Amino acid sequence: MASEAPDYFQPEAGLVLTHLLIVRDVDRSREFYRRVLGATVVRERQPAILRLHNSYLVLNTEGGPTDDKPDVRAQAPADSTTLSSALNIRVADVRAVYEQWRSRGGQFLTEPKDHGVEIRCYLRDPDGYLIEVGQGTGILAEMGRAVAA
Secondary structure (H helix, E strand, C coil): CCCCCCCCCCCCCCCCCEEEEEECCHHHHHHHHHHCCCCEEEECCCCEEEEECCEEEEEEECECCECCECCCCECCCCCCCCCCCEEEEECCCHHHHHHHHHHCCCCECCCCEECCCEEEEEEECCCCCEEEEEEECCHHHHHHHHHHC
């Protein structure tokens, strides 16, 4: 299942941004991101690494402190109704992605909603992490006007 990929741990220049998710079941979460969002599995586990278009997700299990973070415990969200972190995915056609991911088993909180400067909707992964899927419809132009003012 794992595929060949460039060495993401050592970029030739600059940096590579990844997002670490602490999950209760790596296999379940890996399959959700592969099946529903279409991520490519780069590494199966310990930790699982998935390429999601131009980014990477690192999925690791809960656990106690380590020698490099001696007072930090890794835990999946205790409750899915409190937001402390979310993946924010921008797409060209939010309604098409909504339909595709829904057909693959993604369960959205609502259908895409138009908020003027963007259209967005949300779904959760198996551990309750919130995933925002949005399509900009003028948000950058609005931000540019605010900066120029």
